[in-house]
Amino acid sequence: MTFINYASREINCKIVYYGPGLGGKTTNLQYIYSKTAPETKGKMISLATETDRTLFFDFLPLDLGSIRGFTTRFHLYTVPGQVFYDASRKLILKGVDGVVFVADSQDERMDANIESIRNLDENLREHGFDLRAIPYALQFNKRDLPSALPVDVMYRALNFKREPTFEAVASEGVGVFDTLKAVAKQILVELRKQ
């Protein structure tokens, strides 16, 4: 939910990283955290299992600078990708302004990608949002792996509204900031329309 605070002159927006388990959502946030200046970020919180799987969410607050005298702050969240955590995923989507879908490029994860987008669509609907209208970027992660499917095959299967799409190797930071910028821009453009 975009929160415009005239008293402190801040705009706060919420971006959620969605996608199948082990796709690299948490890795995206970790890379962003590692590459931003200390004064522009808050603490990163990870509610994870002992095996580093996201249990509830990761959270990273980020200041991107100011627009028209307003500090723009983005709150980045990841959801737990494992199928059985659906109730938690739903909760994280509350008040979302934009979504990044992190797809796993490996051939054997294609069904999981498709299922996860369907699940995203359904959960957004429950909050009254429309996946077709919400600011949205698509990331093909794990491009470094030998079993990665060709980009055009993935594009045909996962891209549904010509959303901005990026190839990434999140563990090395490739494509991470481009993806974030693409969704942040769409959110700010939405703000202009309102």
Next chain:
Amino acid sequence: MPANELVLYQEEFQRLERSLRQLRQDASARAVFLFDKSGQQIAAAGEIDQFDATSLASLTAGNVAATDGLAKLIGEREFSTLHHEGQRDHMHISIVGKRAILLVIFDERSSLGLVRLRVKRSSVEMEKIFEEMLVKGTRTTDGQAPASPFAEITDEDIDALFSE
């Protein structure tokens, strides 16, 4: 799309802060925070420098969301308050209106009974401020929608954010 924007003006902000300061004093609390249900801080009072407010906001909202989920599972609409008891510091979490969360952090100088009582009283006042805020968010006193400072942002403004 649901009404996905919360607009807070100087006037309401000051009124909310005043209520929070009063509550903090009446309840002898260390600090009081008002968050939005999606995890953003609205206002605070007390020893706020002693805490990481941004992290508190997101975790409290997560906590409330999870508890709401639990309530629904057993057929309750919601659990209206939460209480976490530590060795020295304690938390009291409650819902204000439909969309805000009030977090009170207190220690042995206060008690759960006192906090509960005072929270109840100030919640009524804060709810009223929220209602007025929501109305104002959609129109000003002359019935016009307030001009958004972002109506005029340019692509250059947006690109400049990502320049470094």
